[in-house]
Amino acid sequence: MNVARQIDLEVVAEVRDARELERALEAGCTMIGVNNRNLETLEIEPLTAETIIPQIPADCIAIAESGYSNADSISSAAAAGADAVLVGSFLSGADDPAAAVRELTGVKKAPRER
Numbered sequence: 001m002n003v004a005r006q007i008d009l010e011v012v013a014e015v016r017d018a019r020e021l022e023r024a025l026e027a028g029c030t031m032i033g034v035n036n037r038n039l040e041t042l043e044i045e046p047l048t049a050e051t052i053i054p055q056i057p058a059d060c061i062a063i064a065e066s067g068y069s070n071a072d073s074i075s076s077a078a079a080a081g082a083d084a085v086l087v088g089s090f091l092s093g094a095d096d097p098a099a100a101v102r103e104l105t106g107v108k109k110a111p112r113e114r
Contacts, residue, residue: 001027012063021052030060033086037066046073050080058112074107081112 001011013024014033024032034049034056044067056062061084064077069090077085087104094100 001029014065015052016048018052018055021055025057025060031063032056032060033063033065035065046076049077049082053077053080053082054112056081056112062112068104071103071107074104078107078109081110083109 001013004011010031011029012031012033013027013029014035015021015024016035016038021032021034034052036044036046036048038045046067049064053062053064058081062082063084063086064080064082065086066088068074068077068085068087074085074087085104090104091097091100
């Protein structure tokens with residue numbers, strides 16, 4: 001992270017649980033992605049981000065990652081306080097990517113506590 005900052009890059013720390021979040025915050029991370037995908041099994045666990053994101057301080061950027069494929073799922077991430085949502089396979093697999101983007105936009109974000 002220090003090397004990245006020395007060359008003017010920002011780091012997104014990816015976490016999956018409270019222990020990893022604590023380590024990322026202690027390291028000074030200000031952008032934190034919470035991945036719903038268990039990288040060992042590749043299964044999506046949709047409540048991971050909703051559980052961890054409210055624990056991320058409001059002065060950090062919180063990114064919900066993996067498993068978002070409709071406005072309802074993005075609304076759940078936004079209600080948990082996500083500042084951004086990583087959407088990949090839903091858009092890349094869409095017959096009409098522009099329509100897919102329109103479907104996923106316009107969700108209002110809920111604030112997180114400091």
